[in-house]
Structures are given as structure tokens and as C-alpha cells.
Amino acid sequence: MADSKISENIEEYLEVLYRNGSNGEQVSTTQLSKDLGIAPGSVTQMLKKLEDLGYILYTPYKGATLTQEGMKIAQKITRKHRILEKFLLDILKVKEENIHEQACEMEHALSDEAERALCTMLHHPDLCPDENIIPACDFDFESCHQCYSQKDFDQVINRKFNLLSISELNADTEGTISFIRGNNELLNEIDDFGVKIGQHLKYEFDENDASADYLVNIDDEELNIPVEMANNIFIRV
Template sequence: MSEDKISENIEEYLEVLYRNGSNGEQVSTTKLSKDLGIAPGSVTQMLKKLENLGYINYTPYKGAILTDEGMKIAQKITRKHRILEKFLMDVLKIKEENIHEQACEMEHTLSDEAERALCTMLHNPDLCPEDNVIPACDFDFDSCKQCYSQKDFDQVINRKFNLLSVSELTSDSEGTVSFIRGNDELLDDIAALNIQVGNHLKYSFNEDSVDNSYSIMVEDKELNIPVEMANNIFIRI
């Protein structure tokens, strides 16, 4: 099933699943029912449909987990939603209490080209107004510098795997650094710590870490990085 044929209803389900279980956590039918405002029986029927489509793994009476394909779609629609929220608040100055609903209405029709333009105009934002991490784009780039220099996006290959930022990881998660987001200054600060695409990175929760920092191991070197870096360093799990 191609992404351009996915219904808004399916996108909404996948978006809620991502919001509550982006790192492989199982999301209960009760939680989905509450967040979506839909009766549990109807949620169960949709979860069975989503499993048949290959977007989730569903266990009756326990809940659902996104598959890699479901995660790909969920991240894309979540990215559009959160970038739109940032645009509505920072540029259009829409009242904070109204931006979520308006972003929900707009996200399903926002083209990939418009999303990319918004990202560039907003200088590659890492957080939405509610301080939730904006997922990385799905272009097969190492950093935003490559995006800036790209003239013909029709020639760009899309990434075949999903990413999570360091700040989205659970304790003892590990993977390969595959994308680093940010302006030249942030990219230079990250490079100065010898963190680069291709490094193996492991995150471990550390109670002794300084507030608003993340304790990571990069190629056997222990580092404490600030939250701004953690939001913008993405690893392939």
C-alpha cells in the first residue's frame, strides 16, 4: 500500500501509536481509545486492520506495537504535524490553545515539498511548541548541510530505515549514528566531541548526570551531552 493512498484515519492511529510508543513500547487499546475519543470496540477493529496492512503487531488484550513500516509512516505524519505547530505559533502567531487542532487539519494535505520548505524557513527546528522532538526527515542525508546544498530533490534517495533521537531513547538503547540535524554552529559543536555519522552510540540513564544532559557512550568514550544535542543526534536502532 503506497503512502499517498493511506487514509487520514489510519494516519491518526499511527500518529497516536508513535506518540505513546515511539521506542517499541506496547500501547494499550484503552490508551488509544482515550486519546482518539473512539470506543474500544472500534479501536480493536482498526488495530486488526492495521495489523493486516503490516503497520503494527497487535496482541489482543495487551495492545499494539508499530512495525518498521508503520513507524516510517507515523514519523512522517508526526513530523509534519509538529513542524506545522511550530510554524503556526512562531510565524503566524496563532493562539497556543488553537495550534494543535489546526495542525491536525493541515498535516494530511501538506506536501513533502512544502514540509521541506517549512523546515528550511524555520531553520531545522528540533522541538514543537509542546517540547516534543520533531522526527528527522526521511532523506538519505548525513546532516542538514547536505540538504542546503541539494538543488534537485527529485534525485534524492529516501532513507530505508527509521531513526530516533538520543532524547527519545530508553536506557541501554544503542545503535549507529545516522543523521545529525542543526545549523553550522551546532554541527561544529557536535563534531568537536568527535561524534559523527557511523559511530556506535549507546545511551544509559545516569542519575548522576547533570540536569538536562544525557549520558552516552560513543565508540567506548563516555560523554555527557546537553539536551539540544540529544534532540538532534539520530541513531538507527
């Protein structure tokens, strides 16, 4: 289950921070107040608490950014929420206008084992119904094939670092390719494209490029990565 030491209220704050600043962007108190429906003064008090807990860096009158620890928690709860939305819509056929609220109620109680089973059943989805990126799992695998091959969940260990997909990167963000998501067909396509675990990747955002592809530099070679691949290639930043 979700970590019992972390309250649902804290998880909600970190989830909103992640939604608005997944790659280190500063999120204003005003934005948090709007998204959470909570008075700015109460938001400020919680941000100070979250900073004391080591989950965020808070600058008065400017906003907050997630620390690595805060990011880990935020990605985990966001992933569960978005996978649940996918499950509720695609499998249970719940009305689309109702899935967000129901996922909010379920996400805090969803165990890691059940999350993994849902991901496998849904064939490793990359987008939720709102077409937001589903974060990578925090299990210590380099691909979904490795995850599928490990049948005993008790043998699964957690990854020690956070990941971002190419689709989530800011200009000039760089890091090591550490996880590739997808079924065997997509994994083979990405491999044939020349993208491998362990390579160094830098996102070279080109504001003049009208294409939907992502221009990246991988081990000193420029590549245009299609969106369906970019959503599923994760780097350690």
C-alpha cells in the same frame, strides 16, 4: 502529498501510537481509545486491520507496537504535524490554543517538498511548541547541510531506515549515528564534541543522575550529551 493509499484515519492511529510508544513501547487499547475519542471496541477492530497491513504488532488485551513500516509512516506524519505547529505559532502567529487542531487538518495534505521548505525556513527546529521532539526527516542525508546543498528536490531520495534521537531512547538502546540535525553552528559544536556519523552509540540511562544531560557510550567512550545536542543526534536502531 501524503501517500494517497494510506487513509487519514490510519495515519491518525499510527501518529497516536508513535506519540505514546516511539521506541517500541506497547500502547494499550485504553490509551488509544482515550487519545482518539473512539470506543474501545472500534479501536480493537482498527488495530486488527493495522496488523493485517503490517503496520503494527497487536496483542489482545495488552496493546500494540509499531513495526518498522508503521514507524516510518508515523514519524513522517508526526514530523509534518509538529513542523506545522511551529510554523503556525512562530510565523503566522496563530493562537497557541488553536495550532494543534489546525495542524491536524493540514498535515495530511502537506507535500514532502513543502515540508522540507518549512524546515529550512524555520532553521531546522528540534522541538514543537509543546516541546516534543520533531522526528528527523526521511530524506537520505547525513546532515541538514547536505540537505540545504541539494537545491533540486527531484534529486532528493528517501532514507530506507528509521531514526530516533538520543532524547527518545530507552535504557540500553543502541545503534549507529546516521543523521545530525541543525545549522552549521550546531553541527560544528557536535563535531567538536566528538560525535560523528557512523559511530556506534549506546544510551546508558543513569536513574541516579539528576543532570539534564544524556549519558551515552560512543565507540567505547562515555560522554554526557547536552539536551540541545541530544535532540538533534539520531541513530539507526
